[in-house]
Amino acid sequence: xxxxxxxIVGFHMDERMTKELVLKALDxxxxxxxxxxxxxxxxxxxxxxxxHDYQVRLKQYKMxxxxxxxxxCYDNACI
Numbered sequence: 001x002x003x004x005x006x007x008i009v010g011f012h013m014d015e016r017m018t019k020e021l022v023l024k025a026l027d028x029x030x031x032x033x034x035x036x037x038x039x040x041x042x043x044x045x046x047x048x049x050x051x052h053d054y055q056v057r058l059k060q061y062k063m064x065x066x067x068x069x070x071x072x073c074y075d076n077a078c079i
Contacts, residue, residue, distance in 0.1 A: 001078065001079050002033075003078060009029040009032060009033050010025050010026060010027075010028035010029020010030070010032060010033075011025050011028065011029075012024040012025040012028060017046070017048060018048060019047075019048045019051045019053055019054060021048070022046075022048045022049060022054060023053065023054060023057060026041075026054070026057060026058075026061070027057075030061050035061075035063075038062075038064065039061070039062070039063045039064070040063070040064050040066060041058055041063040041064065041065050041066070042065075042066045042067070042068070042076070043065070043066075043067055043068070043076075044067065044068050044075070044076055045067050045068060045070060049065075049067065050067070
């Protein structure tokens with residue numbers, strides 16, 4: 001979700017929450033929106049988002065990754 005526009009910019013669905021699923025969603029978002037400038041990518045602390053492959057992909061897209069605080073359910077309440 002783009003917090004400025006409140007629009008969903010990329011998603012993918014599957015039966016399980018895997019690293020591949022979140023990589024596909026990120027790729028879709030970047031291919032559709034083609035962001036320029038500094039982009040902050042915020043997620044929860046799920047293993048999918050913390051994976052090496054996902055962190056590498058964020059760097060490829062020149063995004064700064066941030067993660068919510070442990071145990072803070074309000075951190076991602078907007079979504």
